[in-house]
Structures are given as C-alpha cells and as structure tokens.
Amino acid sequence: FKRIKLEERSQDELYEMGITFNRMIELLENNYDKQKQFVSNASHELRTPLTIIESYASLLKRRGLERPDLFTESIEAIHSEAVRMKEMTEQLLLLARHEEQWNLKLEPVDLSHQAAQLSREFWQAYNRRVEVVLSAELQAEAELCTIWTDGGKLRQLLFILLDNARKYSSEDMILELGFDDRSLDHSEHHEAGTRNRYIRVIDHGIGIPATELPKVFDRFYRVDQARTRQDTGGSGLGLTLAERIAEALGATIRLESEEGSGTTAIVTLPATAQHMAGFSANSN
Ligand code: ADP
Secondary structure (H helix, E strand, O other): OOOOOOOOOOOOHHHHHHHHHHHHHHHHHHHHHHHHHHHHHHHHHHHHHHHHHHHHHHHHHHHOOOOHHHHHHHHHHHHHHHHHHHHHHHHHHHHHHHHHOOOOOOEEEEHHHHHHHHHHHHHHHHOOOEEEEEOHHHHHOHHHHEEEEOHHHHHHHHHHHHHHHHHOOOOOEEEEEEEEOOOOOOOOOOOHHHOEEEEEEEEOOOOOOOOOHHHOOOOOOOOOHHHHHHHHOOOOOHHHHHHHHHHHOOOEEEEEEEOOOEEEEEEEEOOOHHHOOOHHHHOO
C-alpha cells in the first residue's frame, strides 16, 4: 500500500485529507495482516489432524488387509481427528461470521431454565453432572431469573464454558446464577429488574497456571499443547468464540483458576437489552 507523501505542515483541507487517507491505509494494512495471520494459523491447525488422517489411511491401504489388528486403532484415530476438524471448522465459520457482525435475536430468557436444560444435556451426552445453584435472591423470586438477551447465543457461550469444565476436570461441575452488582458500563443499576446477573461455571479440574491465564482467550492458544490435545481434542478456539459472543451480548467473561485445584469462569451479563453491543444495529 502506498501512502501519500505529506511535504509540509499546513492546515489546508488537502493536508487533512492526506492525513485521513494515510490513517485509512494503516488500518487496512493492520486488518490485512490480521487476516493473513488468521488464515495461516487456521491452515496450520487443520493440517495437523489431516496429516494424522492421511498417515492412518495410507497405513490401512498398505497393510489393512493382512493386519486386522491395525484396523481398530486406525479407524478410531481417523474418526476422532475428523471430529476435531469438524468442530474446528464450525468454530472458524462462527468466528468469520462474527467479523461480519451477528444478528442478535432478543427475547426473554429464563436463566435457570436454560441452566437446567444444559445440565440435562451434559448428563445425557457425556454422563457428567452439572449442579445448578441459584442465589438466595433468585430462589426467592423466580421471575428475576428472566432477562432480555439472545438465548441462542447465551446458550452457545455457556456451552463452551461448560464443555471446557468437562474436558479439563473429572468431577461434578457447578453452574451458579445470581446478581452481580459490578458495573459493566460504569453506570449504576440498582433496581432488581435491571441489575446485572452473574453466571459462574465452576470445575475442580487441572486448572490453568497463572502465567497462561492471560493467553487462553487468544485464537488457537492451548495450554500444554501435546497433552491436552491428545486427551481432549480441543481447538483452542472455544474461549475466543466465547469472548466474542459475550461482547455481542454486552457481557464480560473472567477466569479465575488455580493449577491443580480448578477453574471458575464468571460471566457478568446485563439484564436488559439496551446494554448490548449489537442492540441498536440489530434489533428489529
Ligand atoms: P480448547 O478447544 O483447546 O479447549 P479454548 O479456547 O476453549 O480451547 O481454551 C484454551 C485453553 O485454555 C485450553 O486448551 C486449556 O488448556 C485451557 N482451559 C480452558 N478452560 C479450562 C478449564 N476449565 N480448566 C483448565 N484449563 C482450561
């Protein structure tokens, strides 16, 4: 990209236009570099499972008929790598779509209902228990569990957090709901109907070392690459996506973790639609 040469400092309009033009070039370059990095990371990440699939397939092609013992191992490896690739491409597509901006669908969402549903799903799909705990205030007034948000997006966000809790722990998980009086946008919300809610996803698993904690939201970042990849088949995209969804919902996510004893993901969520990032552009 070529920049306009700005010879001397004057206050005329052409000079101002030159400055604006150069700033636009800078932004474009920045974006272009980010896209290039993304494509390069994505191709690199997709190559790893493809290489494994390819090598097992060629092993089967050469020796499959005479060595039936290789069969189960190969098919299992091919299957699990294919599942991983599918998951990764789905997440990549969601992230790419996000760059174009998501359309939020606002509706009243009963948080305790949604939590119970997720809990049932984790039990059905993985035989893992998610205990749903409501704060005393929410228990006392069930209707305060309902907020205005995009239910589908919120579900996706919670699913990612619960799925991480499942992958990196082996005991029961906890999903806590309550009021969070921390301010999201520096304004004060005092009435019960408009106070922020928290949703905490708690696990007692392997935890995240303090030095890694700031990096886990980065695209493709995984703590202890070799071990976690083999065990869990993750992509390193889950938390990136979760953070983007939170942004769209006007929410925030924080992780608190201690290596060896577990992780808590805290989502702070506005109760009413006008706090949402995408609200004015997308609510129709
Ligand atoms: P992945 O698909 O690898 O789980 P994420 O972006 O969701 O990708 O998470 C990035 C990394 O953060 C994970 O690979 C894992 O090392 C770490 N991590 C995330 N959640 C947890 C958790 N609940 N407990 C321990 N480690 C976690």
